[in-house]
Amino acid sequence: MKKFTIFLTLILLGLLSCTNSDTPKESMTVLVPNGTPSIAQAYIEHEESSSYIIDRVSGPQSLVAAFTSQSHDIIIAPVNLGANLYQKGIDYQLVGVLTWSNLQVISRFEINDLLTLSGKNIIAYGQGSTPEMIIDFLISQYNFQDEPIISYQASSVQEAYTFFLQDEESIAIVSEPISSQAKTMIDDLYVLDLAAIWTEQTKLDLFPQAGVFVKKSLETSKVLQYIEDIEIATNKANDNPSLIANYCESLDYPFEKIVIESSIKLSQIDFQSHLHSRDIINEYLNLIIDFKSELIGNQLPDNDFYYPLS
Structure with a gap:
């Protein structure tokens, strides 16, 4: 009887082990505008499809709706749009800037x-x-x-x-x-x-364009994982435009492969967390306050606008 009990216990432990190892991690949901922001993260979309559910959209309306409904864990959107909506109480914080000076x-x-x-x-x-x-x-x-x-x-x-x-x-x-x-x-x-x-x-070298915003409730480990992945993705884009153009073509991006490849070097793709870009972000936001303050809700965002990174 004792041997049978031990045998049964081992079977149960084995089943639990299999169950835990086979349970898929919950995918992070990401919303990204078509164009340079989507190209910047195409490596993730192609290589990490089991970890992320990525939706590509055109126009700001979809971004505003996503911020309001909290439909996605991560939203890539213009920095000033995120700052404006932050003043209205959205539950997202800025992690960093993905693209710059592209107009x-x-x-x-x-x-x-x-x-x-x-x-x-x-x-x-x-x-x-x-x-x-x-x-x-x-x-x-x-x-x-x-x-x-x-x-x-x-x-x-x-x-x-x-x-x-x-x-x-x-x-x-x-x-x-x-x-x-x-x-x-x-x-x-x-x-x-x-x-x-x-x-x-x-006299400013760049203006921040597409920012990476994360839901406040998203686990820190997931935020850090995305930062690591987006850094890899942007490095791949700049180092190997041909590879990324091939990936975009396989993902049915709305641009020809030759166009994507030639545009990458002109697109100012460079993810920088706010730890390394806070000064230029603040300079840009201060300029908006002085010139057209309604674009960021008529006041500068406070420190809680930035996701806490150390």
């Missing part, structure tokens, strides 16, 4: 500087977000004979590009990889890099 003007006629755009109608995207801040600030720094007319009619950068293609006289403000895509389709395309003008006017 261009495209045109079928020559543009040498912003003054070339005097009196022109310009299609833009990103109202209430990074593009609006950068565009409106830079325009305010020049004495135009006739100020450009900016229309934020496009709900996403993809839609801004669609409008641009429909009108040969149009000018649009877009970002990579759209600029690289436009170069493959239009022979005489002129591109004006707004990041270079930003640096010239502000």
Whole structure:
């Protein structure tokens, strides 16, 4: 009887061991905008599909809805959008910045500087977000004979590009990889890099664009795991654009492989936790407060805006 009891106990322990080892870890859910942010994390999407459920979206509406509903563990979104919603009580904190200084003007006629755009109608995207801040600030720094007319009619950068293609006289403000895509389709395309003008006017090397926000309730171990994975992903993107372009193609990204590969080096992909980027984030947010404070809820976010990292 004693031997039978020991035998039964060993069987039960074995079953419990198998059950624990076979139980899959709960996947983290991630929401990321199409374009450079999604390309920046494509390595994770391809290589770590068992650990993450990743949804790609276009336009800010889906990001705002996700913040409000807390539908995802991690949301990649414009830094100022996250700061604005933080003032309204969202339960997300900033871990770091994923992409930087990626904004261009495209045109079928020559543009040498912003003054070339005097009196022109310009299609833009990103109202209430990074593009609006950068565009409106830079325009305010020049004495135009006739100020450009900016229309934020496009709900996403993809839609801004669609409008641009429909009108040969149009000018649009877009970002990579759209600029690289436009170069493959239009022979005489002129591109004006707004990041270079930003640096010239502000003396700031970069402006933070896509931030990584995590739900406050997400376990610390998962946050640290994502930080490790996104650092690997961005390094892979910069070191091997061809590999990442292949991954994006296999994941049905809405861009051709050649476009993705050529755009990566122009996209300022570089994940930096807020421990290493706090100064430039604060400089950018302070500039918004001075120029267009409503874009971040009319006040600077406090320290709780940043996820506690040590």
